[in-house]
Amino acid sequence: MIADQYHAVSTLMDSYFDGLHHADSTVLRGVFHPRLAYVCATEGDELYLDLDTYMARVDKREPPAKRGEARDEAVLEIAFGNDRLAHVTARMSMMGRTYLDFLTLVRDGAEWRIVAKVFTYLSRKD
Numbered sequence: 001m002i003a004d005q006y007h008a009v010s011t012l013m014d015s016y017f018d019g020l021h022h023a024d025s026t027v028l029r030g031v032f033h034p035r036l037a038y039v040c041a042t043e044g045d046e047l048y049l050d051l052d053t054y055m056a057r058v059d060k061r062e063p064p065a066k067r068g069e070a071r072d073e074a075v076l077e078i079a080f081g082n083d084r085l086a087h088v089t090a091r092m093s094m095m096g097r098t099y100l101d102f103l104t105l106v107r108d109g110a111e112w113r114i115v116a117k118v119f120t121y122l123s124r125k126d
Contacts, residue, residue, distance in 0.1 A: 023058050097122065
């Protein structure tokens with residue numbers, strides 16, 4: 001069972017990274033829970049958004065893919081609390097920043113969804 005759950009979460013993370021790289025809110029709405037809590041924990045840039053507000057911001061950004069940015073992303077850890085609760089630590093670089101995401105996932109029926117995205121970032125010097 002844990003192998004199946006791990007595979008399902010890994011597949012969700014592939015969609016998460018694809019959605020961010022292409023700034024595709026349709027794909028991202030498929031990975032986020034409708035009651036998403038989006039929190040930026042970077043000092044001086046703290047931000048708290050709901051799903052619709054976050055997706056409106058995604059829709060306005062120029063996709064990293066369109067700018068020719070190479071993909072640079074990794075799942076650092078997947079941990080399960082039980083068969084309905086998981087935590088993912090992920091890293092990615094885009095838009096001149098390196099992000100560290102702490103994602104809380106819940107399983108709703110057969111589907112995993114990100115219910116909380118708490119992250120920080122550092123500006124890249126490249």
